[in-house]
Every structure is written in C-alpha cells, then in structure tokens.
Amino acid sequence: MDSKLILSIESSCDETSAAVVKDGREVLSNIIASQIETHKKYGGVVPEVASRMHIEVVNGVVLEALEEAGVTLNDIDAIGVTYGPGLVGALLVGLQYAKGLSYSLKKPLVGVNHIEGHICANYIEHKDLKPPFVSLVVSGGHTFIVHVKDYGKYDVIGQTRDDAAGEAYDKVARALGLGYPGGPKIDKLAKEGNENAIEFPKANFHDDTLDFSFSGVKSAVLNYLNKCKMQNIEVNKADVAASFQKAVIEVLKQNVLKTCRKKEIKKIAIAGGVASNSALRESLIKAAEKEGIEVLFPSQVLCTDNAAMIGSAAYFNFINGSEAKLDINAKPNLKL
Structure with missing residues (x-):
C-alpha cells in the first residue's frame, strides 16, 4: 500500500x-x-x-x-x-x-x-506494537482501562465515576499551594515524602467492576489539611503528596493488572498526561514484571x-x- x-x-x-x-x-x-x-x-x-x-x-x-x-x-x-x-x-x-x-x-x-x-501515541513510540493489548489512559480529564482489540476497536473495561486522576492531582496540588499543573509538582514533591505517613482511602466498588473513583481520596486530603489547620498542626506537604499519590496509583495498578488477568493479555500501554508520572511508571512496571506483563509508555511529549x-x-x-x-x-x- x-x-x-x-x-x-x-x-x-x-x-x-x-x-x-x-x-x-x-x-x-x-x-x-x-x-x-x-x-x-x-x-x-x-x-x-x-x-x-x-x-x-x-x-x-x-x-x-x-x-x-x-x-x-x-x-x-x-x-x-x-x-x-x-x-x-x-x-x-x-x-x-x-x-x-x-x-x-x-x-x-x-x-x-x-x-x-x-x-x-504508543504506536508512534513503539513501532512494532500491534493489538491486542490493554491500555490505561490517565489524564487531566480522563481515566480509562481499555481493551484494545484491534486498530480502532475498543472495549472500555473501567472508567472513573467522578474525578479523573489528573483532576484529583490538580485539586490536591492547589490545596497544598503547589500551583498548576498539579501532576508534575506532586510527583516531584512526593519523592521527598513518606508514602506510608498518612492512610488515605482507596475506592473499591463492591459490584464486579473495574471502575475508579478519585473524589473520595481528594476529599480526604482536603479534610486532613483543614483538620491540621484547625488544630494548628504543621503539615508535612511531601508526606501528604506521597501518601495521596500512593492511594491513587495503588487503585490504577490493581485494576489494570486485574484486567490483564481477566483478558489473558501480557501487554499494557499507558497513555495520557499522568502516564509521564514517574511513580506510576515505576510501581506498575515492578508489579507487572512479577506476572510476566510488559509495560509500555510514550515519551513525555507524546x-x-x-x-x-x-x-x-x-x-x-x-x-x-x-x-x-x-x-x-x-x-x-x-x-x-
């Protein structure tokens, strides 16, 4: 052709x-x-x-x-x-x-x-990538798990029921006074914090779904910050950023790996703005490796x-x- x-x-x-x-x-x-x-x-x-x-x-x-x-x-x-x-x-x-x-x-x-x-974007970065594979799309406005069956043929397996992951990052960054856009700023600050310092909630639905919800974790962070302010407790922003990020990433990782098991697919392609998040990449690669699953992602600009x-x-x-x-x-x- x-x-x-x-x-x-x-x-x-x-x-x-x-x-x-x-x-x-x-x-x-x-x-x-x-x-x-x-x-x-x-x-x-x-x-x-x-x-x-x-x-x-x-x-x-x-x-x-x-x-x-x-x-x-x-x-x-x-x-x-x-x-x-x-x-x-x-x-x-x-x-x-x-x-x-x-x-x-x-x-x-x-x-x-x-x-x-x-x-x-993954077809540009990985010239030999062909469907089928599982894609985790995480950006400011969208959070999806998609079974890519063929070129142009998609089956949405899970999606957010409220805030997108990137949206939650932006709102938490604003509350911490980090400015906009929030994703890269939280990613950077989290490296200096302890991700186990604060236990923020991870939304899991009881029905058999792989959907997400990030409004709960966002609200929990805002409530924590308000409580500290009212009680005059000094906030360790790096710990808050790391603990928030851990709660978001755990759910993303858990659901996308479940999808791979369900569909018997050994390839995940991450996409969207949050795909450039270093903690998400490291955490997902590590967990996927144990199950023999390959994780691909585009370069920053893509x-x-x-x-x-x-x-x-x-x-x-x-x-x-x-x-x-x-x-x-x-x-x-x-x-x-």
Whole structure:
C-alpha cells in the first residue's frame, strides 16, 4: 500500500497542536503551542480564554507543522482532527479549521476521538506494537482501562465515576499551594515524602467492576489539611503528596493488572498526561514484571495533548474507510 500522509489538528483543551504523520507511526513534525503560562494564574484552564488563544495561533501552528515536515498541503492525503471529548469552544476552533482545509483542498476529513489519540501515541513510540493489548489512559480529564482489540476497536473495561486522576492531582496540588499543573509538582514533591505517613482511602466498588473513583481520596486530603489547620498542626506537604499519590496509583495498578488477568493479555500501554508520572511508571512496571506483563509508555511529549497522536489515530481510521462529513460537530462528552 502507498504511504499516507496525515495532517492532524488537536485543540481539545489548552494546547493548540498540528502535526504531519506518515503511515500512523512516523512523525515528520509535531508543533505544540501551550497555554500553561496563561492559565497558571487562574489555577486551571479557563475555557473561554483557551478558545480565543486557539483562534489566534491555529493557522501559524499548521503552517509551521507543514514547513517542518517539508511538505505542502497538496502532499497531504487526509486531514485528521479531534472532535471530542474536550472543551466545546476549544474543539470547535480546530474542527472548523480542519473542515475549511478539507473543503478547499477536496481532501478527506477524519474525525478522531481524543482518548483514541492517547492510546495511539504508543504506536508512534513503539513501532512494532500491534493489538491486542490493554491500555490505561490517565489524564487531566480522563481515566480509562481499555481493551484494545484491534486498530480502532475498543472495549472500555473501567472508567472513573467522578474525578479523573489528573483532576484529583490538580485539586490536591492547589490545596497544598503547589500551583498548576498539579501532576508534575506532586510527583516531584512526593519523592521527598513518606508514602506510608498518612492512610488515605482507596475506592473499591463492591459490584464486579473495574471502575475508579478519585473524589473520595481528594476529599480526604482536603479534610486532613483543614483538620491540621484547625488544630494548628504543621503539615508535612511531601508526606501528604506521597501518601495521596500512593492511594491513587495503588487503585490504577490493581485494576489494570486485574484486567490483564481477566483478558489473558501480557501487554499494557499507558497513555495520557499522568502516564509521564514517574511513580506510576515505576510501581506498575515492578508489579507487572512479577506476572510476566510488559509495560509500555510514550515519551513525555507524546503523553501530553499533541497532534501527532491524533495523526496516528486518523491514519488507522482512514485506511479502515472512516471519513467524516463536513457537518461533523464537536462532541464534548464523546465516548470511546
């Protein structure tokens, strides 16, 4: 089969990104314009601000991606774009831009699920990775365990019933006065703390499910901090960070390993922003090794929101005959 070049666009949250990806696994360019510095002062992403910033930079980011890849719009075989889940205003910016390109160039448009993009980041990092495998998707807005049966074929085994793991990290970091984004800051501080100092709850459901819940552990941390404040007890922030992180990781690890046993699969691919968490990686690799399970994860840049992962997902969808019509709309709560 001839090689296919995908121009992809990602704008689901606070990163505007464009990439050129060849055959779903080779990244020719991956340009990311981050808004972290802007949203830092608000302690989190402000949707309206995010949308306006996407509008300002999307054209420049796409042109830069083409230039770095050394290709023109005429060389592109299809345009891939995230259409959900995410912030509706932010999604619409990338989607409308991609539709305009598709219409004017008469090139196929491929809509991509953002979660699928995170899973496909592993195809870029690990060139020989093929389904089936189990994927643990952990990010600011999502926590899923997915049985990847084939390219584009997914079975969601477990998901969060409330806060996503990354969301809990951000809220706890804010309560500890660490700032935004919380994940990397807690990961760093936890290295100096004792993870057994405080026993925070780990949510386990009694029904036969592999779902998660992180609102309980987040509330327990906030209650602990309030109690210390009221009783004038000095808080060891490193111990709080380490103990909180341990409670989150234990549940993630336990559920994903249970899934592997259940499905008789010996390969886990981690994805999403929290996949770059050093404690999660170390802990999961160690536990999986005992059961002969291989753990794969993408490099740092592919863990965060980026268009290369969207380009990979778009390629596999495209060669499987999936094309979007120009009336495709943003779906902020899109399911996998």
